[in-house]
Amino acid sequence: MPLTFREACDVVDLLHRHHRRPQGHRFSIGVQRPDGTLCGVAIVGRPVNRVLDDRFTIEVTRVATDGTPNACSALYGAAWGAASRMGFRRAVTYTQDGESGASLRAVGWKPVAVLRARTGWDTPSRRRTERGTDRVGRILWEQHTNEAPKLSVLDDLHNHE
Template sequence: MPIQTARAFIAWTQPHLAPPAGAAFALGAQTGDGTLVGVVLVGWPTAWAFDDGDTAEVLALATDGTSDASRALLGAVWPLAREMGYRRLIAYTCIEESGTDLWDAGFRVVRRPLGWHAISRADDVARVMWAIRAVGGRR
C-alpha cells in the first residue's frame, strides 16, 4: 500500500503520535469489504547500531481496534521483509505492553546489549526490543 496512506491512517488512529517521516514499505489489513483496519510501516532502523543493511525495523503499527489486525500485519510483514533480503526485523513495545502479537508472529525479546539503554532519549519511554531473524539474506 502507499506509504502516504499508511501515514494518514496512523495520524487518524493515533493522533497523539507523529507518523514516521520515512519508510521502506507499508502493508495494510482490510476487511472483506475493503475497509482498511490496520497498517504497518517498515523502514531502516532508527538506532545506528542496527543500521547494517540486513536489518529492518517496524517503525509503526496502527489498527482501528479490529480483532487480530495487528497479528495479521505482523505475520505478513516478516515474510515480505525476508523476500526483500533482510535477515532481521526488529520492533519495540512500551514496557507495559505485552507484545503478544509480536510473540505470535515469531519475534522474541532481545536482551539489552551492554551500554544500550531501554529508555528512548526522544520521549523518555521505557521500551522492550523484539527481533525475528532468518538464516541467509543479503550477505
C-alpha cells in the same frame, strides 16, 4: 495490501496512540476486513538505531489499527514475510514498557532486550523536541532468518539507548 507512504501515514495520524508518522519507509502495508475495509497499517523502514542499520535489517516503525481482532498480528507477520522474501535477514520493532507483545508473540517474534527509559532524544548533533514517550522503557523484539548473525550489538545498543 500494498500502500503508499502517504496512505499509511494518514492512517497513523488517525489511529496511533502515541507516535506521529515516521520520516520515511522502505514499504508500507495494510490489512483489510473481509468486507475490504482497511483496518490497519504497518510502516517498515530502516532501523532508527544506526547500530542496527546494516542494510539487512528493517524496522517496523509503526503499526496502527482500529482495534480489529488479529490485525496487529497480521501486519507484523506480513511485514516480516515480505521483508524476508526481499532478502532482509532481520526485522526489529519496539513496544513500550507495559505492552504485552501478544501480537508479536503470536507470529513468532522474540523479545531480545529491555531498554531503559531515555531522558530525552535531544543531542547536540540531532536537536529534537520531546515527543511524550521519552521517559518510557521499551522492549526490543526481533524476527530473523537462520543466516542472520547473532545480535552481538546488544551491548552497544544498551550503551547508546
